[in-house]
Amino acid sequence: MKALIVFDSVYGNTEKIAKAIAGAISGDVKVLRASEVNPSELEFIDLLIVGSPTQGGRPTLATQDFLDKVSKPAIKGINVAAFDTRFSTKLVGIFGYTAGKIADSLKRNGGNLLASPGAFFVKGKEGPLKEGELEHAASWAKEILKRCNPQERSCRTDGGC
Numbered sequence: 415m416k417a418l419i420v421f422d423s424v425y426g427n428t429e430k431i432a433k434a435i436a437g438a439i440s441g442d443v444k445v446l447r448a449s450e451v452n453p454s455e456l457e458f459i460d461l462l463i464v465g466s467p468t469q470g471g472r473p474t475l476a477t478q479d480f481l482d483k484v485s486k487p488a489i490k491g492i493n494v495a496a497f498d499t500r501f502s503t504k505l506v507g508i509f510g511y512t513a514g515k516i517a518d519s520l521k522r523n524g525g526n527l528l529a530s531p532g533a534f535f536v537k538g539k540e541g542p543l544k545e546g547e548l549e550h551a552a553s554w555a556k557e558i559l560k561r562c563n564p565q566e567r568s569c570r571t572d573g574g575c
């Protein structure tokens with residue numbers, strides 16, 4: 415299993431979630447800040463997970479820049495998943511989910527979405543994370559892994575490959 419986890423983080427909370435997800439995945443796992451990803455990093459991966467803090471209902475600019483740079487050939491058929499951190503769901507009805515927007519973008523480029531977008535909560539703008547969110551992140555990652563077969567590169571969203 416070769417996995418790449420791309421995140422952005424202003425106060426460090428989304429970075430902690432990205433690392434908790436990485437810790438739950440065995441194999442060759444790289445965790446990179448969105449602004450530091452070289453397009454060649456997307457070659458030969460089995461799984462791409464992208465996460466961002468919610469800012470005004472959207473991913474951060476660095477995350478959006480990364481998503482804009484992800485080309486169709488680079489992720490076509492690759493297993494993908496998305497997550498965000500947020501402090502409230504109150505504005506979600508108006509602005510939508512950040513993780514959902516990331517997932518839509520990855521899907522539009524041909525990614526094979528493996529799971530519902532992950533949402534992880536902080537207690538305030540700067541954090542900290544709510545209790546249990548690191549464990550929640552690890553179990554979200556394990557659900558993704560159950561659906562991911564590195565040999566096939568074509569896992570189904572209903573589980574199994």
Ligand SMILES: Cc1cc2nc3c(=O)[nH]c(=O)nc-3n(C[C@H](O)[C@H](O)[C@H](O)COP(=O)(O)O)c2cc1C
Nearest residue numbers: 423424425426427428469470471499500501502539
């Ligand atoms: C400019 C800005 C806008 C934000 N907008 C939202 C929002 O619309 N909804 C929400 O739930 N949280 C919002 N937040 C809180 C962030 O989601 C929170 O800062 C983030 O989860 C912390 O992650 P980080 O430590 O990785 O930066 C906002 C934070 C900032 C700084």
